[in-house]
Amino acid sequence: MNRVHPFRVLRAKPLWIANGVIVGVLALLFTVFYVGANVDPAGHLRKLPVGLVDADKGAAADGKRIDLGARITESIEKSTAGGDKIDWKVMSEKEAKEELGKGKLYGALLVPADFSSSVTALSATTATADPVRPRLTVLTNQSAGSLGSSLARAATTTAAESASLQVGKELTARIPPAQQAKLPAAARVLLADPAAVTVEDGHPLDSHSGLGLTAFYYALVLVVCGMLAANVISGQVDHALGYTHNDMGPRRVHRPLLRATRVQTLAIATTLMAALSVLMGTLVLAGAVGIMGMDASHLPLLWLYSVAAIAVCGIGALTLLAVFGTPGMLLVTLVFIAMAVPTAGATTPLQALPDFYRFLAEFEPLRQITGGVRSILYYDAQGDAGLTRGWIMLAVGLGAACLFGFGVTRLYDRKGLHRVPEEDAVPTKAAVAAR
Structure with a gap:
């Protein structure tokens, strides 16, 4: 009695072709979906929602009213340096907290209430040798996704640092050289880059999250x-x-x-x-x-x-x-x-x-x-x-x-x-x- 050995099925071309096509397509599709989606997130970034909060109350300098917070937020909102990667949403501090608490914002930039007065104090001749540096606060939101929060943090930090340099350039240009010479050394250094950028968690999560x-x-x-x-x-x-x-x-x-x-x-x-x-x-x-x-x-x-x-x-x-x-x-x-x-x-x-x-x-x-x-x-x-x-x-x-x-x-x-x-x-x- 002649019996065909089971391993002879490996000689059948349709078996190889059918299985090869199926597993090959699966391998390609998984690669396209997984790698393709994550190969360049920064390059594909578009309209990432980030809050822009101006809580600055302004200050008086040389008999004039100045509002550096409004100047910063307007400059950032109109900035084209980042293209359309960030969707800056101007809102109040309360609204920003609510949006962060719903995962609708990946981060926010907060200009504090005393920003103008703190910056103005740097240019005063009565400034102390160790002046207090005003702060711009970057709020993160890991609950909306760690990568999205990181992208928002990087973009917001860069915008805040650029805004600080721009404000410093304007302040330096407005102060006469003679008055600058009377300022403490620390104040002159800070005048060129007045704001310190700090990072805080805008929506803290529990440790087991x-x-x-x-x-x-x-x-x-x-x-x-x-x-x-x-x-x-x-x-x-x-x-x-x-x-x-x-x-x-x-x-x-x-x-x-x-x-x-x-x-x-x-x-x-x-x-x-x-x-x-x-x-x-x-x-x-x-x-x-x-x-x-x-x-x-x-x-x-x-x-x-x-x-x-x-x-x-x-x-x-x-x-x-x-x-x-x-x-x-x-x-x-x-x-x-x-x-x-x-x-x-x-x-x-x-x-x-x-x-x-x-x-x-x-x-x-x-x-x-x-x-x-x-x-x-x-x-x-x-x-x-x-x-x-x-x-x-x-x-x-x-x-x-x-x-x-x-x-x-x-x-x-x-x-x-x-x-x-x-x-x-x-x-x-x-x-x-x-x-």
């Missing part, structure tokens, strides 16, 4: 749980209905075939996904907060949002698997991982991404979920800090998944595109008894 990244990683866990659960549930439902076998180590189990339409199969899997999302959401919250000690508040809301996010991601993944079959697994990986992570706006701000990635960010699930989690963890669950958008996009995603999934599978059923031939799908009495 991962420097503003716990929201992203928590949201990523929710998405991955939904995606992986969908793969598991899809396979187990097919096994329970008898469409596929189940390998448990060396043991192979195959159940009798039960007739089920594609719509019914998707409905069974969706029901399991919705129910098991409660378990997964509970365990994720317990693991992150209870075991790992992640700082979190509004725990009931965080639990509810976690369950909803896992359910929506899982049902979305089940839809792709039901509609596209085996290729659906690749689509799930691309949608929920490859395209999602670079466009989440957590590691790299959306304002520092190329236009194509900004487009993807409008509907990618991880970005929407991260915004909601960030609002709950960092911004006191304020709706306009990302939570409202998160809930809306979850609802839209669930509706789209259900319409697409059940609509297409119903179309398959109506056209007679059953998963097994009709005559093989009816279980015998012996098969039913065995179940």
Whole structure:
């Protein structure tokens, strides 16, 4: 008896071609999405929102009223040195604090109330030998993303230093040389560059907040749980209905075939996904907060949002698997991982991404979920800090998944595109008894 050795299958060209194309495309796409989005964030930076606060009350000098704070903010706002990289937003100190506390600003520059009076004092002949240097304060916001905060800090610090030099040049030009000679040496040095630039945290986070990244990683866990659960549930439902076998180590189990339409199969899997999302959401919250000690508040809301996010991601993944079959697994990986992570706006701000990635960010699930989690963890669950958008996009995603999934599978059923031939799908009495 001649028996063909199994390894002869390696001689089949279609096997090599099909697998080569699939893994090659995946490798290329992952590279494009991950590296392409982060290769030059500073070069792609555009309209990064940064606050510009003028709290200066002005001062009197030589019988005239001067307001150096207004001059600085106007100079920075109109400056074209940075092109359109920074979107300077002039606002009050209270408004800046509120915007920082909602993650809508990546940083801010604060001109203090005594700035003009402090600078004017440097040019007074009665100035002390050790004059007090006025300050310009750069406020950072790590809760909006560490990279975005760093980009805002660098741009704001540069703008503040340039403004200080410009003010120093104007003051020096206005003071006669004879009067400058009477100033203390320290005052003359500071007069050319009067302002000291200091950096402060504009929205401090708790110590167990991962420097503003716990929201992203928590949201990523929710998405991955939904995606992986969908793969598991899809396979187990097919096994329970008898469409596929189940390998448990060396043991192979195959159940009798039960007739089920594609719509019914998707409905069974969706029901399991919705129910098991409660378990997964509970365990994720317990693991992150209870075991790992992640700082979190509004725990009931965080639990509810976690369950909803896992359910929506899982049902979305089940839809792709039901509609596209085996290729659906690749689509799930691309949608929920490859395209999602670079466009989440957590590691790299959306304002520092190329236009194509900004487009993807409008509907990618991880970005929407991260915004909601960030609002709950960092911004006191304020709706306009990302939570409202998160809930809306979850609802839209669930509706789209259900319409697409059940609509297409119903179309398959109506056209007679059953998963097994009709005559093989009816279980015998012996098969039913065995179940």
